[in-house]
Amino acid sequence: MTAPSDPAELDFLSFVDYAVNRAGRELPEVDPVAMRLVLTLHRVTNALVYDLESSVHRPRGLTWPGFRVLFVLWHVGAAEAKRVAELSGMSRAAVSALINTLERDGLVSRRQAEHDRRAVQLSLTPAGREAVRSAFLAHNERERAWVSPLTETESATLIGLLDKLMASGRTAKRRL
Structure with a gap:
């Protein structure tokens, strides 16, 4: 360009x-x-x-961060808030604030973790499970539109290159 x-x-x-x-x-x-x-x-x-x-x-009715939290819970099941923060790439504070909204909207429930009274265990409600599944179907349609200019070989090459960058990022993070 x-x-x-x-x-x-x-x-x-x-x-x-x-x-x-x-x-x-x-x-x-x-x-x-x-x-x-x-x-x-x-x-x-x-x-x-x-x-x-x-x-x-x-x-x-979702935000990008809200979808990320729902997506993590959909895949890993019930999890502590700190684990959801880690897997979604967000801060604990951001996840904590988001959970208030997601709980108010009936998409997520929270309870004290059994092993640590200070920890919060999060899980999807049935409405949350349906919301994330429905949103992801539409989300994946947009993903397909975004990658449609690439051939299957180009997509595989790009995935491999991005995997290398992610591995390099992990290494660079440890060196800092």
Whole structure:
């Protein structure tokens, strides 16, 4: 993609080329390939999440974070709030605040964990199970639309490359 030379003509995705070119001129020591890859990955992810939230989850009364919590509970079953936070990539505080809303809406129930009175055990209600299943069917339709330009081989290659980045991220996290 070639970015417009006039910043007023940029959009969310064309900004990547513009930013990489400008950073390279201002800071020649910047690695433009790493910058382009991470900025593109971040931008595509944000666009994808926005699309999923606005076209699938909001119409069902869910937020993206709310769906993430329901999705984790749907797959792992009842779990402590701290485990749900870990698996959803959210802070404990964010999950705690979300649970209030999800419980009020009748999608999640909570109780004290038996092994630790301070810990909270979360589980889906029958309404929560139905909500996440229904939302995920529509969610997966949007996923299919997003990946439809890729061939099966390209999809497999991209998954493999992203797996390598995730493994690298785990290693980099330990080095910090």
